[in-house]
Amino acid sequence: MLKYILKRVGLALLTLFVIVLLLFILVRIMPGNPFPSERMNDQQIAMKRAEMGLDDPMFVQFGRYLYKLLIHGDFGNGTSLYYGAPIGSVMTTCIKNSFRIGGMAVLLGSFVGLLLGICAALNRGKFLDGFCTVFSILGVCVPSYVFLIFLQYNLASQTKLLPYFFDEARFMQSSVIPVISMSLFTMSTIARFTRNEMVDVIDSDYVHLAEAKGMYGSRLITKHVLRNALIPIVTVLAPLIVDLLTGALVVEKIYGINGIGKLMVDSIAGEGVDYNYVLALGILYSSLYIGIMMVVDILYGVLDPRIRVSAKGGDR
């Protein structure tokens, strides 16, 4: 098991390095100007470029960037975005908001989704099953910002129960609308997968055998059915988690949440292309994705020992 985990971690680190390198090169060759000033003359812009070391050869810049990042954990300063503040401090606020809201949406979405899926599978062909199907289709088809506007209109505008825009000072109250609207996609996807996987597993020979041997009820569901149904669900859930944690862009924009999805767009489509923000956010996105996929890989091993064994076999 340890060797399996170490191999996965090593692969993840290598992937991350390649991504950072590619991102670094791509950001520097993409069109746009890191100092999109209409008021500075060439001499002033040249001074700014020199200050940021943008005239050095690319590999020197990359080495310096990596050194600062790895040794000091410093993402540098923005070039065109939020001049006054170092990237770290801006990102911290955005990450905090996106992660808290995304995290709550993941929890709500996967719990309710699992619950709905299980109930539907156990009541196959009955009302609850039909309800789950309709709910899943709706949740997957209707974009989260439509739910957001619906909730914003009804809960914040008509009844004034909740804030109309996100307000950091009233975090919990202003999280309700975005959390519910962001969690619906996850909820529906998980419900659908759980239901389908459980139905497959319930029909399988080994469950029939277990039943024949006298196992039934919650013990059968948790020990045999759910455990085997979980593997595909974990695979589906992983990218959903990354998406939710990194902020639903449109939701953040409409509800005025100062999160990382919004920051990413600002850093590319703002006044200028902010090299350092694009890079820092790219690294954040990819490390999250790789990290979660790595956890999923390891979880596979825990959930299904056959995967661990086959990985081991591949080593020889």
Next chain:
Amino acid sequence: MRKLLAMVVALVMLCSVTSFAAGEETYLGVMLLTNVMSLDTHLATDGESFEVIADCIDGLTQMDAEGAAIPALAESWDISEDGTVYTFHLRDAVWSNGTPVTAADFVFAWRRIVTLNGEYAYMFDTSVGCVKNADSILYDGADPATLGVTAIDDKTLQVELEVPVSFFPSLMYFPTFYPINEAFYTSLEEGSYGTSPETFLSNGAFVLEEYNPGTASLKVKKNDLYYAADSIKLAGIRYQVVGSSDNALTAYKTGALDVVSVSGSQVAAVKKDAELSASLKVTGAGYLWYLSFSQTEKNAQGGMLANANLRLAISNAIDREALVEDYVLDGSLDTYTAVPPQFAASATTGEDFSADQDRFADYCGYDPDKALEYFEAACEELGVTTFTFTMIYGSNEGDEVAKVAQVIKAQIEEVLPGVTINLQSMLKAERLDKMQNDNYDIALTRWGPDYADPMTYLGMWITNNANNYGFWSNAEYDQLIRDCTTGAYITDYDARWEALLAAETLVMQEAVIAPLYTKASANLIAAGVTGIEFHPVALNRVYKNAEIK
């Protein structure tokens, strides 16, 4: 299963904690179009940042409702006979930490901006403010301590200029010239000034209450230590960045915001609604949208656009009136002068520099016959009858820009046979990059005035100016502008005014640019809210006299 159910119910309940708190009733809710980029006066470059900074910090002067400079921190000022030395007498005012505002705060701030040499440092050089030695500090690396600003004593600030600048007091209300308290600034960690209420000091009408960089909402509250605190009626302002204009309109209708800007397409709908149209206020934003033509050989089929007749033909093929009335829709003004109307008035006659929009009727206006005449002359001179140009425009520069580009393309192609305009949409940063590197044929671009003098526009077309993206060069024009900034006309206000009009004539005669329209700003202001002042220059919105009744 029961445990699971219980957990879910608990989670839902946790998420559903609601509040009936209505928030600060008397705070004015104001929409911002984009994020506040920086509250550091020397790093900020956008209107939103300048607005919030000006809420919290006063300069030597401030704007009255008409945009004229009136005393703020400077109670009065004397001007030397030759017009090159200003002595400002400061009033008794304090920063929000209780320390007095002194002349040294200005000296520190001004030296800092010429040291940082950022985007707005140019306002100190001889193209605008003409502060003594600013050029040599900014462009030749001289010691910032040699800048012509001296604290004679705590309450007396002396500013030396290279040459007289008639509009110098009106520059003083621009945030770039605001003071910073040195002791406070140096006590902070590097790079943290202006990044939170704790690292920002006010001396103005409001103090920062809630803010962090990148935030979509921020608050300022009334500053009880402000020297004119008695005249400030608002308890505070709650700013909210709203990404979509539809959302802003809904927020306004439901009372979540009191002041929102509406897009051109919404203005028509708003006008149909009696209640909403009563709250609509359209003001000039001062931005002039225009076409820039690259005149170098590298572009436009080997420099075809260097031909003045061809540029005049294009300019006369555009129906600006139809453009603003049918497509821009927000009350923007069709413009036929290189300096837009309604922002620069003569100090002696009070007349708007561009009041007469028919002055250049021979060179700029919608006249298909004249356009064809110019076009035929151009074809003859160039020996070519078909032209294909690419027009670039920004995809993130406002709702109407793509529409405007399409309409202009259609209008030009309809009037001028043989001209094909290909449109290319890109982010603003890329458009600027292409223009700065002379890699375009025609660009749809804009310029907003930094100060209330025609020079903010006319200064751009001199040879080698960084904003002269067409690379037009005219010795007579250069001389006229030089005379107006540092030469013959600097002491004779009326002669200077006439010289600027003559300079503008040169630009229009050759269609160096094709002016299109002066952008308006359409706002909805909630009933009961009065006293917000809108300006096309420097600070777009000022709340010192605002009130919620």
